[in-house]
Amino acid sequence: MKIDQRILIVIVIGMLGYSLFLNNSIQTDIQLYENKISNIQTKIDSVTKLNKKLDNKIETLHTKLELIDTDIVNVQKNIHIIKANTNEKVNSVDSYSFTELERFFATRYYKGLDSIN
Numbered sequence: 001m002k003i004d005q006r007i008l009i010v011i012v013i014g015m016l017g018y019s020l021f022l023n024n025s026i027q028t029d030i031q032l033y034e035n036k037i038s039n040i041q042t043k044i045d046s047v048t049k050l051n052k053k054l055d056n057k058i059e060t061l062h063t064k065l066e067l068i069d070t071d072i073v074n075v076q077k078n079i080h081i082i083k084a085n086t087n088e089k090v091n092s093v094d095s096y097s098f099t100e101l102e103r104f105f106a107t108r109y110y111k112g113l114d115s116i117n
Helices: 003-025 030-094 098-116
Strands: none
Touching: none
């Protein structure tokens, strides 16, 4: 071997030894990262709990909304029935004669006068 090769080998070995000793001095603070991960996990858990509570509230409100919708449908049916009955009475009054109209109002409002006295 030539002297240039020996010098090159010594330099490479020296650099290798130097890099091994310097790499041992670089250390990562694992505990710090574990604490950060733990804090993030705690926040995720609390957000998950809040999300479950909100989901339950949404489900409760949805159930109440369905009940209200059912009530609205029932009221609309009742309104339709009342309109039909009213229209039937109005149409029947159109066919009354004058005497029948007098009798209708006399009987109807005579009862009202009895309650006033």
